[in-house]
Amino acid sequence: HIVLYNHRLPSNMEFEQAKSFLSQHVDDNGTSIYSHMAAISRKIVEEKPENAYELFENLSLQVKQSKLNMTNDDIPRININEQEKQEIQTNMQSILVSCGRKPEKKPKEPKGDDEEDAEQEEEEEENEAEQEPIDVTKSANILEYQQLLQYAGICIDYEESYLLQNAFTRLIRKFGEIENSRFWGKIQAINNDYWIVEAKLSEYPEAAEDKPPKVEEPGKGINEFVYFVITNIENGEWIKLNDVTPEQVKKSRQVYRLFTGDLTAKVGGQTHFEWTETELLRAQIARISSSTILSPADYYQKPEEEDEENPFIIELNEEFAPNEDGGI
Amino acid sequence: MEITTAFNNRGLNLQEQCTVKSSLIEIKLNENFKSTRFWGKIFGIENDYLIIEATSMNHQIQHKYFFSIDGGLNFAQLPIVEPWMNAKCNKIAAMFTGITSYVYEDEELKDKSENEDDENEDDENEEEANGGNEDEQDQEKKDSENDEPPKIEYKLRELARIAWTISSINDECCIVPKDSLVLTSSKIMQKNRNFTGLNRNDANKLDSYLHFRTPRDPYSVSKYRKATAMNDTEFLDPITNDLPKGCWRLQSKSAGLEVNVKNLLWPGFEFKYCVGDSQYVQGYFGNGIRQNDLVFMI
Numbered sequence: 001h002i003v004l005y006n007h008r009l010p011s012n013m014e015f016e017q018a019k020s021f022l023s024q025h026v027d028d029n030g031t032s033i034y035s036h037m038a039a040i041s042r043k044i045v046e047e048k049p050e051n052a053y054e055l056f057e058n059l060s061l062q063v064k065q066s067k068l069n070m071t072n073d074d075i076p077r078i079n080i081n082e083q084e085k086q087e088i089q090t091n092m093q094s095i096l097v098s099c100g101r102k103p104e105k106k107p108k109e110p111k112g113d114d115e116e117d118a119e120q121e122e123e124e125e126e127n128e129a130e131q132e133p134i135d136v137t138k139s140a141n142i143l144e145y146q147q148l149l150q151y152a153g154i155c156i157d158y159e160e161s162y163l164l165q166n167a168f169t170r171l172i173r174k175f176g177e178i179e180n181s182r183f184w185g186k187i188q189a190i191n192n193d194y195w196i197v198e199a200k201l202s203e204y205p206e207a208a209e210d211k212p213p214k215v216e217e218p219g220k221g222i223n224e225f226v227y228f229v230i231t232n233i234e235n236g237e238w239i240k241l242n243d244v245t246p247e248q249v250k251k252s253r254q255v256y257r258l259f260t261g262d263l264t265a266k267v268g269g270q271t272h273f274e275w276t277e278t279e280l281l282r283a284q285i286a287r288i289s290s291s292t293i294l295s296p297a298d299y300y301q302k303p304e305e306e307d308e309e310n311p312f313i314i315e316l317n318e319e320f321a322p323n324e325d326g327g328i
Numbered sequence: 329m330e331i332t333t334a335f336n337n338r339g340l341n342l343q344e345q346c347t348v349k350s351s352l353i354e355i356k357l358n359e360n361f362k363s364t365r366f367w368g369k370i371f372g373i374e375n376d377y378l379i380i381e382a383t384s385m386n387h388q389i390q391h392k393y394f395f396s397i398d399g400g401l402n403f404a405q406l407p408i409v410e411p412w413m414n415a416k417c418n419k420i421a422a423m424f425t426g427i428t429s430y431v432y433e434d435e436e437l438k439d440k441s442e443n444e445d446d447e448n449e450d451d452e453n454e455e456e457a458n459g460g461n462e463d464e465q466d467q468e469k470k471d472s473e474n475d476e477p478p479k480i481e482y483k484l485r486e487l488a489r490i491a492w493t494i495s496s497i498n499d500e501c502c503i504v505p506k507d508s509l510v511l512t513s514s515k516i517m518q519k520n521r522n523f524t525g526l527n528r529n530d531a532n533k534l535d536s537y538l539h540f541r542t543p544r545d546p547y548s549v550s551k552y553r554k555a556t557a558m559n560d561t562e563f564l565d566p567i568t569n570d571l572p573k574g575c576w577r578l579q580s581k582s583a584g585l586e587v588n589v590k591n592l593l594w595p596g597f598e599f600k601y602c603v604g605d606s607q608y609v610q611g612y613f614g615n616g617i618r619q620n621d622l623v624f625m626i
Contacts (some may be wrong), residue, residue: 088583155337
């Protein structure tokens with residue numbers, strides 16, 4: 001029994017009478033004051049909050065609200081409606097597909113004979129594409145360098161790095177002409193982030209014949225590497241960035257804007273940048289790479305035979321050995 | 329005890345994680361604060377600063393900060409922020425050097441003293457050229473200068489700048505989900521024990537987040553004063569009215585189930601929250617320089 005101790009209890013009313021009096025005042029749901037006070041007391045005894053006196057009004061409110069929810073579970077639930085459920089489900093499915101789950105085959109609708117044949121052929125091609133193995137050494141490797149990056153303070157947590165690795169393999173599958181590639185980094189933008197991979201192609205396209213002066217040919221100089229960008233590593237598509245021109249690099253030095261995260265967006269601000277965010281991104285990548293990529297001394301050397309066409313070729317120094325005393 | 333040590337893809341390495349975790353426990357033992365957490369890292373040229381924050385909630389929200397420059401091995405308390413630091417620190421946009429005793433020279437004072445020397449020379453030349461009139465004016469000027477009491481010159485050391493930066497970041501960036509704090513009948517702020525988390529819709533809206541600071545907005549202050557158990561959810565300042573408009577951005581992953589909130593004024597700050605959780609984390613990994621030109625950049 002929970003005993004109500006009321007200081008102002010008139011001497012002529014006994015406990016039972018008080019209880020029946022309080023039970024009479026009933027609201028629409030059938031809750032009386034007596035049952036409400038009983039519920040509060042039960043909550044205090046069960047949960048034992050530290051400063052129950054302080055929180056008394058809050059507890060009263062919570063008891064009232066919890067009656068509305070009518071759940072008997074102690075575990076709180078998240079309420080989602082059907083549309084949200086669908087969205088979440090499709091998203092999770094696409095993540096699992098990128099991790100290796102075989103996508104569900106859509107049921108065939110009854111169609112004419114010709115169309116059916118065409119459909120079957122398409123399906124077979126898709127299956128073949130799925131099963132074709134790719135050369136994994138061509139893809140950028142993040143898992144290998146994760147420890148090293150973490151020591152430097154750059155943290156890509158394990159789940160993200162696995163999804164990223166899957167995205168890299170999707171890149172190789174999509175662009176077969178990649179020779180080898182490296183994870184260049186990530187640029188944070190307002191609405192979503194850009195993950196960038198730097199790659200060397202096995203074959204470069206021919207330079208356009210009517211190109212303006214000073215623009216470097218694909219595969220040489222500033223355009224030696226080709227960059228690919230993706231905004232959503234869970235289920236996004238890789239986009240190849242075009243080669244950059246010196247004019248774009250020059251202009252990008254004056255641009256002082258945040259990236260929005262949408263590659264097709266126009267670049268606003270004081271300077272008139274006549275290309276889209278894609279070109280700005282490529283120009284910034286070129287500037288960053290040229291200023292910040294380092295290698296230990298003597299790691300590279302000039303090849304023995306000088307190639308007259310391209311005096312900038314360097315190759316790995318096979319006699320490179322890291323300093324034994326740890327100095328750089 | 330798990331502590332989150334990575335925000336914005338910057339994080340602590342294994343060594344730092346161990347030392348910070350142990351120092352955090354040490355600080356908890358010595359201080360009587362209800363909650364302590366790893367606040368973040370401020371990059372400097374020679375050294376980086378690791379910061380731990382201790383919070384107490386009462387009628388107001390108060391913080392105490394501890395810093396370390398040796399990778400988390402030793403933490404010391406930061407000085408309290410005083411009003412004179414505001415004016416000085418606002419003008420500085422240089423990287424932190426990492427040396428705690430570094431003094432920031434006041435550029436304006438230097439220029440002023442140079443100009444005064446020049447002025448004195450000019451005055452002498454003019455006197456010689458013009459005769460008596462200039463004399464009287466100069467005398468008046470000098471008299472008025474002598475009437476003012478000498479101004480106290482404060483030297484701004486890096487440690488003070490760090491303290492000011494951290495309290496600015498907390499003031500402008502620290503947020504909590506709606507309903508996660510309650511006000512008791514005696515106006516004490518407390519964590520809401522029955523906070524079951526935001527649902528997916530609310531978590532993806534910026535107006536479900538409130539500033540974690542003693543309320544300043546007139547609307548929330550009035551709610552705070554009139555607080556009873558009924559309207560205790562709106563006594564903190566909302567973030568949607570912050571200027572410049574658009575400085576708060578929300579990103580979501582996993583189809584909206586994981587939410588990141590960032591403030592573009594302080595690049596490096598991140599608030600992470602999962603739908604349905606009652607826990608949230610936030611922290612700062614950056615160079616401690618406010619992005620004052622934001623209006624031109626978005």
